[in-house]
């Protein structure tokens with residue numbers, strides 16, 4: 048592998064239609080990261096998906112569809128490593144080691160588990176509870192330095208940092224004895240930001256846009272056609288006031304703030320820029336402009352996704368190639384982890400234990 052200054056990792060679950068929040072908060076930024084001096088790995092996290100029930104046939108299709116969305120959005124599989132998690136066994140292997148590093152108290156604080164498990168917590172899978180530990184393993188199997196995600200993943204990334212730090216401390220002398228210096232795992236930097244770090248529902252500005260919202264009108268799916276996109280934006284909830292000219296005027300106007308943020312993210316500009324152009328405008332003028340922008344930005348992606356998903360053989364080849372390249376990196380990490388932890392490995396140790 049060429050020497051890059053950064054290693055970028057991120058993942059998306061294949062649990063149904065990708066929506067505008069996934070695109071603006073994550074996938075579009077994955078594409079942008081390719082311009083940095085970084086090795087980027089983008090993973091379809093199928094092991095995470097099965098923490099809640101997935102129909103097997105549908106899951107296979109969804110893994111291919113998320114892969115197609117990555118490629119259609121502009122991720123270059125020759126430059127970046129695109130793969131699905133279950134093809135690289137080191138993710139699950141490292142998660143086990145991290146299960147023995149992470150503390151029960153840390154997981155008990157995870158708000159996303161509480162939201163997803165709901166009232167019937169006794170009936171949630173153990174995988175759903177352990178989800179953030181697997182996520183730490185995804186990131187640290189590559190010793191990734193940067194992780195672009197939406198704001199809802201912030202707490203999970205803090206847990207990843209805690210696990211890395213505890214591993215580095217617990218095994219400090221063994222890490223040094225094996226020639227890795229003072230720390231083995233980096234303390235990963237979350238990259239959360241931009242105008243669309245948290246895209247909200249089109250029907251309720253206090254709820255995030257989500258795959259699980261029962262109302263399809265609450266989200267724009269990457270596969271929606273032009274008419275559907277325009278209609279959903281036309282019907283989006285707003286208030287009766289015109290758009291303000293200053294950012295401060297968006298305070299306490301969650302729906303207006305959300306639409307302005309979506310416009311900014313799609314256009315690659317700031318909320319301030321949007322208000323400079325549309326301050327004083329009524330929604331009857333702003334919504335058609337937003338719909339046009341959304342259709343011209345998303346339409347080509349949907350078309351390319353259709354083309355790609357018609358050829359599953361090609362998608363599977365991309366995933367297999369990516370998995371091979373990912374495994375080369377992850378296997379090195381796991382060899383080192385096994386030596387550090389004190390396991391006896393097949394094959395020569397990377398370093399002779401003193």
Ligand code: TYM
Nearest residue numbers: 057058059060068069072073092182196197244245246256
């Ligand atoms: P997932 O599949 O739920 O979401 C994929 C990405 O989309 C972002 N996102 C949003 N961003 C802005 N506004 C929204 N309304 C919105 N909804 C979703 C998410 O923040 C995410 O970046 N746990 C992760 C998957 C994962 C992962 C990882 C991510 C597994 N291992 C390792 C990073 C690194 C998840 O649930 O993504």
